[in-house]
Amino acid sequence: MSIDRIQKAAxxxxxxxxxxxSMLCALGGFETYLQDIDETSLRKAREQxxxxxxxxxxxxxxxxxxxxxxxxxxxxxxxxxxxxENTDIVIEAVLEKLDVKQEVFAKLDKLVxxxxxxxxxxxxxxxSKIAAFTSRPEKVLNMHFFYPPLVMDCxxxxxxxxxxxxxxxxxxxxxERIGRTGVLLEKEIYxxxxxxxxxxxxxxxxxxYENGYADFKEIDLIAKKAxxxxxxxxxxxDLSGIDVGYYANMQLFQETGDPNDKPAKxxxxxxxxxxxxxxxxxxxxEYTKEGAL
Ligand SMILES: NC(=O)c1ccc[n+]([C@@H]2O[C@H](COP(=O)([O-])OP(=O)(O)OC[C@H]3O[C@@H](n4cnc5c(N)ncnc54)[C@H](O)[C@@H]3O)[C@@H](O)[C@H]2O)c1
Numbered sequence: 001m002s003i004d005r006i007q008k009a010a011x012x013x014x015x016x017x018x019x020x021x022s023m024l025c026a027l028g029g030f031e032t033y034l035q036d037i038d039e040t041s042l043r044k045a046r047e048q049x050x051x052x053x054x055x056x057x058x059x060x061x062x063x064x065x066x067x068x069x070x071x072x073x074x075x076x077x078x079x080x081x082x083x084x085e086n087t088d089i090v091i092e093a094v095l096e097k098l099d100v101k102q103e104v105f106a107k108l109d110k111l112v113x114x115x116x117x118x119x120x121x122x123x124x125x126x127x128s129k130i131a132a133f134t135s136r137p138e139k140v141l142n143m144h145f146f147y148p149p150l151v152m153d154c155x156x157x158x159x160x161x162x163x164x165x166x167x168x169x170x171x172x173x174x175x176e177r178i179g180r181t182g183v184l185l186e187k188e189i190y191x192x193x194x195x196x197x198x199x200x201x202x203x204x205x206x207x208x209y210e211n212g213y214a215d216f217k218e219i220d221l222i223a224k225k226a227x228x229x230x231x232x233x234x235x236x237x238d239l240s241g242i243d244v245g246y247y248a249n250m251q252l253f254q255e256t257g258d259p260n261d262k263p264a265k266x267x268x269x270x271x272x273x274x275x276x277x278x279x280x281x282x283x284x285x286e287y288t289k290e291g292a293l
Contacts, residue, residue, distance in 0.1 A: 001088070001115045001166065003173035007031055010083040010090045010112075012104060014038075014076070016241060016279060017121055018093035019045035020149040023052070025091075026074040027066070028178035033075045035083035042076040049074075052150055080104075084111035089174060091143055093121040096247040101125065102133040109134035117167055119143040123195055123240075124248045126188040128160035137162035143171055144192055145180070147240045156192045158185045190252065198236065199252075202245070205233040206264045216284055234284040238277035242284075246271045 007030065011022040014036035022034035022045075036042050053070070056062035077083055084090070090108055094100055101120060108118055118140045120130055131140035142158035155175045159168050168184060175182030185192060191199060205219050214222070220232020237245050249263035270276070270283060277283030 001117065001170055003170050003177065005115070006088040006170070006174060008033070008087045008089075009174075010035060010087040012036075012080070012083065012090060012092045012108070013094035014041040014045040015093065015095070016147060017145060017149060018091075019049060020052075021091055021093060021121065021145055022074060023049050023070065024149060024178040024180065026070040029073070030177075031073050031075075033077055033083040033087065035077050035080055037078060039078055042078065046076060080107060081111055084108055087112055087116055089117045089119065089171075091119045091121055096123055096125070096244055096251065098125055098129060098251060101130050105130045105140070106133040109136060115139075117141070117170060119171060121145055123244060124191045124251060126160060126190060127158060128162065128188060131160060131162060138164040139167050141167055141171055142188070142192070143175070143182075144194075146194065149180075153179075153181050154194070155180045155182045156185060156194065157182045158188050158192055160188050190255065191248075195248070198233075202233045202237065206267075209234075210264060210266070238283035238285055238287075241277050241279055242267060243271050243276045 009025040009030040010033045011018045011025065012035050014022070014034050018036070019034060022032050025032040034042065034045060053062060053067045057064060057067060090112060092101060092104055094104055101122065105118060112118070116139065118134060118136070120127055120142055121144060122142060123144065127140050127142045128137070131137035134140060137160065141160070141163045142156065144156040144158065146152035146154050157168060157171045157175065172182040172184055189196070208214055208219055209216050216234040220234050223229040223232040231239065246263045246267050249261065253261040274280055275282045278287050281287050
């Protein structure tokens with residue numbers, strides 16, 4: 001399917017990632033349906049997007065007319081059927097659990113037209129594991145956006161050995177239409193590129209912290225001052241959600257069975273306590289509305 005045939009996009013999951021991806025699609029001129037099983041997530045999504053777009057207007061990055069045009073194209077629903085009906089591309093952004101994603105894809109496969117591309121925004125999971133639950137593995141791929149999608153200009157577009165070239169080309173063209181730089185990876189690997197690099201850094205940071213070589217604040221400070229990283233590894237965990245990293249690690253551990261791949265105990269404790277980072281006001285650091293305390 002060529003990019004010119006894409007008119008309607010559906011984004012499944014209205015959390016940290018999904019709501020902003022849906023805004024990019026609507027700003028890119030696509031009729032967009034944002035679906036979530038949780039009504040509250042959708043309400044929060046709309047409030048946050050109104051806030052972001054108003055800030056863009058005050059900074060001169062967007063006109064009021066363009067904002068209104070985009071919101072006219074953005075529909076929110078709890079019905080998967082409504083989101084899937086006649087859609088040309090789906091970007092799934094539900095939580096990072098393989099069985100949940102497989103179930104969503106199996107349902108979508110039955111609801112969307114035969115030509116529709118099904119993409120997953122998973123941070124780590126290769127699409128072939130999900131495509132196996134559909135009847136269209138050639139139309140399934142990863143489109144991995146980065147947090148926050150309204151700011152971060154990169155999407156890893158990852159093919160499995162069953163993804164067709166045409167699907168990958170259309171996904172790359174879609175990225176261009178929504179103002180994002182797509183980077184095509186023709187061979188899939190767990191975690192793709194960015195997160196594999198980040199995992200290596202985070203794992204070492206956790207080792208140093210857990211063994212008392214430095215406090216997490218010092219580790220972040222050194223990463224920023226000595227390596228010129230804009231954020232330290234613990235700050236990144238808070239930004240993207242400690243639970244997101246935890247589930248990604250659990251997934252890796254299930255795949256490899258290597259105890260070294262298990263999430264750190266302190267991370268598990270934070271997830272159990274609901275201290276998930278910026279989104280809950282507390283993670284490694286504590287946050288007010290203005291920023292880290
Ligand atoms: N947070 C990040 O930094 C980041 C970056 C890149 C990719 N990702 C990936 O994006 C995906 C979503 O992450 P997030 O941080 O937005 O998570 P999140 O927890 O903020 O949001 C997930 C949303 O999915 C909804 N949901 C759960 N099950 C559903 C279902 N069956 N159908 C519809 N909606 C459902 C939840 O109600 C919630 O609103 C994950 O796969 C994650 O790995 C996250």
